[in-house]
Amino acid sequence: MTESYCIASGETLHILPRGGNFLPETFTRIEPALLDTLQACSKHWPTEDRESIQTMVQAAEAAHFQHHWVACETAFFQSLPEAKKYYALPAELRQNGYRRFGGDGLFHQWAAQIHAEDCKFVSVHLSENPSVAAIREERAVDSSQGYSHLEGLPGLTTCGEIDPSVVLFLAEQGKSATEISDLLYHHSGWQVFAGQTPLRDLWNDSQKGALFQKMYLHNLIETIGAMVAALGGADMIFLGSESSTIFEEMVLQIESHFADFSLPFEFKEVRRAQMIEEVFNYRCR
Amino acid sequence: MCREKFPDVPETLTFDTAFHANLPESAYRYALPEALFKEDHIRKYGFHGLSYQYVSREAARFLGKPLNSLKIIACHLGTGGSSVCAIASGISIDTSMGYSPLAGLMMSTRSGDLDAGIVLDLLRQGKTPQDISDSLNKKSGLLGISSFSSDIRDLLKAEAQNDDPAAHLAIEMYTMRLRKMIGRYAALLGKFDALLFTDDIGLQNPVIRERTCHGLEWAGVQLDPQANQSAPLDRMSDIRQKQANVHILVTPTDEESVIASETARLLEATHD
Numbered sequence: 189m190t191e192s193y194c195i196a197s198g199e200t201l202h203i204l205p206r207g208g209n210f211l212p213e214t215f216t217r218i219e220p221a222l223l224d225t226l227q228a229c230s231k232h233w234p235t236e237d238r239e240s241i242q243t244m245v246q247a248a249e250a251a252h253f254q255h256h257w258v259a260c261e262t263a264f265f266q267s268l269p270e271a272k273k274y275y276a277l278p279a280e281l282r283q284n285g286y287r288r289f290g291g292d293g294l295f296h297q298w299a300a301q302i303h304a305e306d307c308k309f310v311s312v313h314l315s316e317n318p319s320v321a322a323i324r325e326e327r328a329v330d331s332s333q334g335y336s337h338l339e340g341l342p343g344l345t346t347c348g349e350i351d352p353s354v355v356l357f358l359a360e361q362g363k364s365a366t367e368i369s370d371l372l373y374h375h376s377g378w379q380v381f382a383g384q385t386p387l388r389d390l391w392n393d394s395q396k397g398a399l400f401q402k403m404y405l406h407n408l409i410e411t412i413g414a415m416v417a418a419l420g421g422a423d424m425i426f427l428g429s430e431s432s433t434i435f436e437e438m439v440l441q442i443e444s445h446f447a448d449f450s451l452p453f454e455f456k457e458v459r460r461a462q463m464i465e466e467v468f469n470y471r472c473r
Numbered sequence: 474m475c476r477e478k479f480p481d482v483p484e485t486l487t488f489d490t491a492f493h494a495n496l497p498e499s500a501y502r503y504a505l506p507e508a509l510f511k512e513d514h515i516r517k518y519g520f521h522g523l524s525y526q527y528v529s530r531e532a533a534r535f536l537g538k539p540l541n542s543l544k545i546i547a548c549h550l551g552t553g554g555s556s557v558c559a560i561a562s563g564i565s566i567d568t569s570m571g572y573s574p575l576a577g578l579m580m581s582t583r584s585g586d587l588d589a590g591i592v593l594d595l596l597r598q599g600k601t602p603q604d605i606s607d608s609l610n611k612k613s614g615l616l617g618i619s620s621f622s623s624d625i626r627d628l629l630k631a632e633a634q635n636d637d638p639a640a641h642l643a644i645e646m647y648t649m650r651l652r653k654m655i656g657r658y659a660a661l662l663g664k665f666d667a668l669l670f671t672d673d674i675g676l677q678n679p680v681i682r683e684r685t686c687h688g689l690e691w692a693g694v695q696l697d698p699q700a701n702q703s704a705p706l707d708r709m710s711d712i713r714q715k716q717a718n719v720h721i722l723v724t725p726t727d728e729e730s731v732i733a734s735e736t737a738r739l740l741e742a743t744h745d
Contacts, residue, residue: 271649275591276613277584278616278617284594286594288588336590336593339586339587342504347505347589349586351503351573352589352592353572353576354505355589357513357515369593371505372505372589376503378504381504399498399502402499403502406499406567406661409660410657414654414656415656416691417657417689418656420688420689420691421688421690421691422691445661445663446660447663448664449659449664449693
């Protein structure tokens, strides 16, 4: 399950989806001492992803702990201001460490570094698992993603933002936490509307994909609006994509919603491997 | 009970969710398995519909424009529940409360939107759904963050007089989340005509309105501090700066008058 990249300088980068409070840096060299930290992080992951730690560490060990790094997707969001970081929970629950950790940080870090330092903008990652971040002076000030993989925009199989009462409703029906977790992580999201159709076909099939397209746009447009508000106004909205699944039509529709507010758009496509290498070189070389 | 005591008086039922009955599917559906929608009817319902119906009609009257020509973002900020509604041509096209009144804004004692992963984590710790529901509905929100009061007036006082950091954080979170919700609906509606504040907190707290609007200038929202401070409590007023695009309306709400007029309409129809 581990997503890893070997980059030109000979380094191997293993992507860690969620680091909680345990990994404050985007890139951390894998050493034997890091094993405990990685185990601690794993409580933020869906259960089946936890074995990827082993894979990661074994790969590093085989290379005598040389040139292997963990690339943490949440570290970029350690800079969130308090009012964005906390949930409106009582102190005894906040003590559990529930924070907005963000997510998809490598992409948004990349978006930050390719723009001028004084640029205040909304960074949008158009993908099957989309995410949005608010960036000011190369630092994250807000994220659509929260404590776990679930909050924010729906993903291919994840539910996105739902009324928390829905989870309680399911529990009251007698479902276990594990069953509810499976439902929200693996049986929700865009696939509910896509059925067996691959998502990329749905972008173009206006009849079959109508509800999916409407929901994707609705959620994305609103989330971008929230992030512009979080910044108190933006210089521009940056749309980035790692694949050619995103079509001009969709970008145009998103743009049209912000035309009234004179917010300029920028669109850029990048390969994921290249993007990650650029972030590593910028941060570590 | 009414039926026993007043057997001859007709009874009517008015739904606080009816105003949201025409939400587009893209707004009311969650990205959850189809069975939860079809069999368990899990979808966004929204609340405060009677209030939104009242204030949107009043806004049209106040502005002297037909309701079907207006786009309004209405904030119903109560001492209990709070929500925001995007209204186009008198129809709700999205609203912040969801399946239950827990979703959306941070409220006096409700958490508002919350990562579902947190609820899962609490269940895994062995907490019962009832315990969690109590925590999220009765001990969270302004009370949860400040740890001393669910009344925003107490928090404003503690912030102004004692620089209380917890009160400050609670108010910052409250206004920031409200501002983001307004931003959501601004993006959905495009150029809109009015931002409206109503119910107890919306009507009576100029500081909350000012701090919410600060940071919405990009959407055409420009508040006149003087008009904001002196907004009357018994009628609608406009507190925008003269040259601003967006009207900022402050008004009491009157859900009872909607119930009364809907009931009268229903009874007339029954007697015809």
